[in-house]
Amino acid sequence: MLQVKDLWVTYKSRRSAGVAAVRGVQFDIPDNTFVGLVGESGCGKSTLGFAIAGLLDPKRNNVQGEVMLDGQDLRKLPSEQMRALRWSKLSVVLQGGMNAFNPVLKIKHQFMDVMREHSNMSKAEMTERIAELLSAVDLDPSVMESYPHELSGGMKQRAAIALSLVLKPRLVILDEPTTALDAVVQRSIVTMLSDLQRELGFSVLFVSHDLGLVLEVAQRVMVMYAGQIVEDKPASMLMEQAEHPYTQALLGCYANPRAEHVSLSGIPGSPPDLRAVLRGCPFAPRCAKKMDICAVETPRLVKREEGSVLCHLYAPKEVTVR
Numbered sequence: 001m002l003q004v005k006d007l008w009v010t011y012k013s014r015r016s017a018g019v020a021a022v023r024g025v026q027f028d029i030p031d032n033t034f035v036g037l038v039g040e041s042g043c044g045k046s047t048l049g050f051a052i053a054g055l056l057d058p059k060r061n062n063v064q065g066e067v068m069l070d071g072q073d074l075r076k077l078p079s080e081q082m083r084a085l086r087w088s089k090l091s092v093v094l095q096g097g098m099n100a101f102n103p104v105l106k107i108k109h110q111f112m113d114v115m116r117e118h119s120n121m122s123k124a125e126m127t128e129r130i131a132e133l134l135s136a137v138d139l140d141p142s143v144m145e146s147y148p149h150e151l152s153g154g155m156k157q158r159a160a161i162a163l164s165l166v167l168k169p170r171l172v173i174l175d176e177p178t179t180a181l182d183a184v185v186q187r188s189i190v191t192m193l194s195d196l197q198r199e200l201g202f203s204v205l206f207v208s209h210d211l212g213l214v215l216e217v218a219q220r221v222m223v224m225y226a227g228q229i230v231e232d233k234p235a236s237m238l239m240e241q242a243e244h245p246y247t248q249a250l251l252g253c254y255a256n257p258r259a260e261h262v263s264l265s266g267i268p269g270s271p272p273d274l275r276a277v278l279r280g281c282p283f284a285p286r287c288a289k290k291m292d293i294c295a296v297e298t299p300r301l302v303k304r305e306e307g308s309v310l311c312h313l314y315a316p317k318e319v320t321v322r
């Protein structure tokens, strides 16, 4: 359904060559699949989500590559068509999405604004649909009569998820939708989301720092480091047989990756400066398994039986024909 090919995003800068926050990313997301995207702060997760959703201002960024949704290259669509598509095929719940609502409008009016712009539903039909969506995210339908400040953080987040589903999109991108919430509320929202995803059959790209949480709910996990996806595997396989030394280090940081809360710290060193041109493998300076080649040659994506890994350890050996 979604195919991302060789995507690059550089934030323009007057003083330097810019920040290359996404560097040649490639992956696809099939229908009806829950995909998690994890990585340390600043590795480019949000930028990747924004680029897919077409939310980056072309004056401030340079985006290269393809983002195909159902065979249509979103990057080539005029902005009007992209806007229309943004709720009906692809929707986004942003980092800090709890503040996504306009404080002076009742919740129901925020839903109706979207519905009115994209459909011809009557007021009664809209009210019915809003009630249905609020129930689906375990909120009482009476919430529609509330103003955002009358809801708790968790309730607002549930409402934001309901709003993202209002026009039955095929893909929902959620960027750290629950990080401002406590662990128990966080978990219940993410579990609700994954139940809903299975029931309604849309796909999710779930961006999070929390590898433990992602491993629990996602069918597939993509691990991002310094603007690249370094490993992409079914969740169960990633947990049992992670191949990239970075993923292994992440998993090795915790006795139990399914523990209540897992944060991505504890690997010695720090990620590279994304303003720089990176030579070789960007993880090499922190890698426990680095080889001579890693400092000089950029690794290529290696296809595995299921998924892929970006690491010299798994590169097919060159056959020299004399």
Ligand SMILES: Nc1ncnc2c1ncn2[C@@H]1O[C@H](COP(=O)(O)OP(=O)(O)OP(=O)(O)O)[C@@H](O)[C@H]1O
Residues within 6 Å of the ligand: 011, 019, 021, 039, 040, 041, 042, 043, 044, 045, 046, 047, 048, 095, 209, 274
């Ligand atoms: N508007 C911007 N202008 C310039 N650089 C930016 C901008 N937004 C992000 N960056 C840089 O791009 C890189 C990737 O940032 P991004 O926000 O995508 O990371 P992230 O993985 O989402 O981090 P976090 O987990 O903290 O949300 C970082 O180096 C960041 O400093």
Ligand SMILES: [Mg+2]
Residues within 6 Å of the ligand: 045, 046, 047, 095, 175, 176
């Ligand atoms: Mg982010």
